[in-house]
Amino acid sequence: MSRYLVDKFLYTVDRDPELVERYREDPRGTVAWWESERANDLLNCHSGEASTWLRFADDERDALSTHDYVRLFELGAHPFLTLTLFIAMFERDYEEPLGFQKQYAERLSGFTLPYPDIAT
Template sequence: MSKYLLNKFLFTVDRDPELVERYREDPRGTVEWWESTRANLVLNCHGGEASTWLRFDDAEREALAAHDYVRLFEMGAHPFLTLTLFIAMFERDYEPLGFQKEYARKLAHMSLPYPDIAT
């Protein structure tokens, strides 16, 4: 498992409104596309540098494809990254602050210490 790669996905998708919509409408396709085209690009690098070894494991890929932010949190994805991306995708489907309350309710079973978010 790579918390770095999970967080990189959440970070890069959240910063591109077109990717946010694409991920909302076609999560599995977006995860597969991102993993094959963007996962190995060096973050914030404008050159042609890339690695070749970064891949999601099956559990990560499935949690991302299912929009399962609870599972992502349990895996150690950064809570601010999951919250901001999923607000961007689903806030419109709830009353004001409704999604944030739903997020908190679904994570209420978690207690300190939270999963390690270090990458």
């Protein structure tokens, strides 16, 4: 598993409003496109350099493709990265203030310390 690559996906998608909308509407297609076109770009590198070996594991790809943030947490994705991206995608679907954040907290409430390791 590559927590780095999952966190990189969450980080880069969250910073691009068009990608946020694309991921909301077509998660499977966005994950496949990002993995083939962007996964190997170096973060904060503007010189066109890239690596060639980064790929999602099947369970990571499945969790990202279904917006399964609970499974992403289990896999070690950084909770702040998942929370901020999923707020951007789904907070608008709730009438109650902080509606999505409350759902996020409730769905993760079954976890006890120690939490999954989020070190990369």
